[in-house]
Amino acid sequence: MSRADKVKAVVTPDVPQNAAIFAQDLNFVYNAKSNFAKQALSHIDLTVNKGEFVAIVGHTGSGKTTFVQHLNALIRVQSGYLNVLGADLSARKPDLKALRRQVGMVFQYPEYQLFADTVLEDVCFGLKNFGVDKDQREQMAQDALQLVGLDFDQIKSKSPFDLSGGEKRRVALAGVLAMKPQILVMDEPTAGLDPQGKAEVLSLVRSLNQQQGVTVLMVSHDMNEVYENADRVVVFRNGEVAFDMPPRQLFRNEAEIEAMNLEVPAMAAFCNELERHGVVLPDSCRTVDEVFAAVKALREVPNA
Amino acid sequence: MLRDVTFGQYYPGNSFVHRMDARIKLVLTLLFMVGIFFVQSFAVFGFVTVFLLAVIFISQVPLRSVLRSVKGIVVLLVLTAVLNVFFAKGATPAEQPLWSWWKIEIYANGLKQAAKIFLRLVYLVIGSSVLTLTTTPVDLTHAVESLLKPLRVIKFPVHEFALIMSLTLSFIPSLIEETDRIIRAQKARGADFDTGGLIKRAKAFVPILIPLLVGGFRRAEELANAMNSRCYEGATKRTCMRVMKLGWRDYVAAFVTVAFFAGIFVLYAMRGSWGGVTWLYF
């Protein structure tokens, strides 16, 4: 290691004022000391601002899951710098409890982690671990269950295992939301749900993001879902950030997207085709309804 | 990686030992394990050492990998050896202790006994790890099923036993993955598995065990459906894709090993009657 490198490793970088997550030159190697060593992350530079809705996409093994697990120190920083909500996670002993309360993490199929006798107890699990008082806990659990659209009085004393699949998913979400996290990290929150279930979860996440200012990081394989919801899309490929840009901009590169074996969202493909013919819709039109309204407006004012 | 139980501690290779029939390997390993208890003298331990080293050499598994298995039982080894040193008496009442203090007496015979027990245990572990290093758990399962077949006469459910082994092997990786995921998820909700007293720690595992158990039942049900859909109806009229055939390697290996241990048994049976060659009985 050269002298310059050493100095770089010691100096704490300047974290931008508005950053919720700030990673600089983050690296991670699995089984570092064995023959099976695998570089999962290499030189990740990424900033997520407070209040942003960022989608993370990439294939299995691209490093996206490894990256998001860094955010509440389920995986510890090996090399590089990571700052989450002002806490330096590259430090030897970050305050894990404080961090984990602020960074809510929703894993794939979160309903498989339900365990308690009653819904209320399960939703309160996190709150209890973080030392919230008993009376306050119940109030917060009630708020969270209402937030995910469940009737508190009706459901609180049911066993989580007696609920339908969609309800279980919401209870599991409530268990994370009850802690009122500032950052919500979700690994495919809509996997396995039917279209209606998907739409409900996404509208919940959107409203948390827009109305309560929660910073959202969502890992997803569904490009339509990513296109319609995210402010920004980060594409992981072989442990590196391949793209980091707003969705409209990203999906203009149809050839490159397809080369990465990702789908081009339907509305992006449609707008790309219009642009090829010289018709440009605003970048903010990404849902079917928005695109439809924009096209209709164009016809009504043809030379605008 | 811990996840890959299909290959257990299997060391991939294509050596003479790897290509032997798993049944023969299993039987010969058992013979070796029994035989080792009939070894009486250091001289014969020398022969066994040469035999074992030869097998390891032929198997092309690095000695380092074989010895790694001994690491796991170091505590047990030391403990047994030490106890033997302290509790063994002299070979004859006339033997004087080498060293004594209060009630503790150490005899030369005790040291010898301890060394032999130590060697036996080490060789047991090495012998069995040569088997598992050169045979996949899948092959072992087939070998066990095939060798237990005669027990069907006494209504022992051999097929079911083997099926359970095989299903366990195929489910362990996903169970480990699931456990890992649940632990992470509960940690993310502030669960703490590392601090507090014994009871607190035991309690902390409830949020892991319950989802695992519930998940286990769900898996079992799906598996049962999948098996039924593929026409599973128990052992009746089942056939097997895997054919196990003995080859020349198996005959050669069996002949050599059996001859070697026959020699050891003969020596053991005739102990004391060959006055002249005492070094074989030292």
Added chain:
Amino acid sequence: MEIISLDNVSYSYKAYNDDGTVGECIGVEGVTLSVEEGAFVALVGHNGCGKSTLAKLLNGLLLPKSGTVRVCGLTTTDRDTLFELRKNVGMVFQNPDNQMVASIVEEDVAFGPENLGVPQPEIVQRVYEALSQVGMEQFAKSSPHRLSGGQKQRIAIAGALAIRPKVLVLDESTAMLDPLGRKEVLDVAHKLNAQGMTVVLITHFMEEVLDCSSVLVMNNGHLVAQGTPNEIFANRRLLDEVGLRAPRTVELADKLHSAGFNVDALERSAHILGGDVCQELTK
């Protein structure tokens, strides 16, 4: 020729009420349908609508409380021919990890033929034939958990093919896969269908329904509609009612068409739709 026929089939589950009494929960009710040999039928509906229950009725994993289920002329309630019936219906389930019985791919695929008592040399032949049909021969000696989700499901399909069924039922087999894995499974299903296999695809991804010969829509245990994909997509009211949505491009095409644009209301290609719209906008 008719290969699957359901006549007024009902099935209900035991359910425990809040007060501890045992009640009934409808799985499917009064379903009558028929599937022609060689068809590629999609069965759609929201989660809990009864489509998986229906799948399990097809090979006698569940037996109807009333009505009859017939496949290849055999009735599921006839104990004596159930084994024969299951030989004709290959089934692949949702979670690829939960249907593997062996930790080596070829042994897993061999499980079916072994159960049928097929002689050893033929088992090997069947296994390799099945693996080549799903394009997985090179993984014959691997352990399945190292594979991707799509590959695992292809192994599961091979496991079903090795019993040489006439019908392949994919019971939400794509639900847990990423888009790439879903495409792998669907491509295999369509390839098999082209070779004459009858396929029943159970899903809630409407994009997967596009190339099916017919679509059955279920809601709350009832079969509520049946038709070609286009007929189903054109029925917006029905889709809203059962909580499904047409692929986005079709949705947009339909809206544009209703608003007086000169486009095909059922256009599936975003590029063609875009081209058509531009023609109209720029003329």
